[in-house]
Amino acid sequence: MLELYNFPMSTCSQKVRIVLAEKGLEWKDHRIASGDHLKPDYLELNPNGVVPTLVHDGVPIIDSSVICEYLDEVFPQNSTTPPDAIGRAAMRAWLRYIEEVPTPAIRYPSFNRVLVRNLQKMSKEEFDRAADKRPLRKHFYHRMGQTGFPKEDIDAAFEDLRNACGRMEKALGETGGPWIMGGQFTLVDVCLVPTIDRMEDLGHADMWHRSLPLVTEWWSRIKARPSYKTTFYKGARFSDAYAEVMKETAAA
Numbered sequence: 001m002l003e004l005y006n007f008p009m010s011t012c013s014q015k016v017r018i019v020l021a022e023k024g025l026e027w028k029d030h031r032i033a034s035g036d037h038l039k040p041d042y043l044e045l046n047p048n049g050v051v052p053t054l055v056h057d058g059v060p061i062i063d064s065s066v067i068c069e070y071l072d073e074v075f076p077q078n079s080t081t082p083p084d085a086i087g088r089a090a091m092r093a094w095l096r097y098i099e100e101v102p103t104p105a106i107r108y109p110s111f112n113r114v115l116v117r118n119l120q121k122m123s124k125e126e127f128d129r130a131a132d133k134r135p136l137r138k139h140f141y142h143r144m145g146q147t148g149f150p151k152e153d154i155d156a157a158f159e160d161l162r163n164a165c166g167r168m169e170k171a172l173g174e175t176g177g178p179w180i181m182g183g184q185f186t187l188v189d190v191c192l193v194p195t196i197d198r199m200e201d202l203g204h205a206d207m208w209h210r211s212l213p214l215v216t217e218w219w220s221r222i223k224a225r226p227s228y229k230t231t232f233y234k235g236a237r238f239s240d241a242y243a244e245v246m247k248e249t250a251a252a
């Protein structure tokens with residue numbers, strides 16, 4: 001039995017939902033309420049206090065890229081991992097890069113544009129308590145504060161995101177596509193999708209649209225896959241759940 005503790009809009013949760021869909025696996029969807037990821041029961045499963053957590057026959061597996069690799073190993077149908085050691089090394093190098101650069105970068109505009117609003121209703125003391133109890137993100141939350149990250153952080157995040165799109169364009173040119181590593185749809189594609197989707201949702205598709213033709217075509221192919229629709233169901237995007245905030249901040 002597979003169970004996934006996740007948030008609908010969490011990019012890390014979306015990576016795992018794509019793999020589950022690609023493999024046609026049955027799983028129990030635990031859509032936990034925001035805040036429940038910091039409660040003792042959940043911290044027993046995932047001491048990092050973040051989503052997602054996969055529980056397979058009672059055993060918790062944490063960290064989205066690790067979960068994706070685990071699922072691919074245990075359920076080899078529709079493999080998303082290259083068959084050879086060199087290919088697997090290249091895939092893992094991409095996964096590390098994605099974890100280090102675009103995945104953290106997308107958090108900055110996501111929090112500034114939308115998520116910081118949830119924290120603005122708190123008193124300063126409540127906010128400090130909420131930040132302090134986050135095992136991985138205490139300093140990230142304190143730097144953001146209740147007004148959002150400074151412009152220099154946002155500029156740095158956009159530079160990282162632009163560079164990631166540039167790397168994708170280069171890779172698609174070198175491998176000839178249709179996927180980032182060539183003929184096989186791999187975890188590299190999977191792990192890039194939620195960041196690209198979030199950028200599009202935040203109105204930044206111009207980062208690749210027209211200027212990066214190979215990424216533009218790749219994105220159309222991704223959206224045509226059934227796993228995309230399954231993963232990004234109604235309510236899985238900011239523009240569904242925070243339509244008003246998105247409108248206000250777009251005008252600002």
Ligand SMILES: N[C@@H](CCC(=O)N[C@@H](CS)C(=O)NCC(=O)O)C(=O)O
Nearest residue numbers: 010011012049050051052063064065
């Ligand atoms: N490296 C972890 C990071 C997970 C992560 O940061 N998840 C975010 C949602 S995408 C989260 O749970 N944030 C909780 C918080 O901000 O308190 C993974 O890939 O699973």
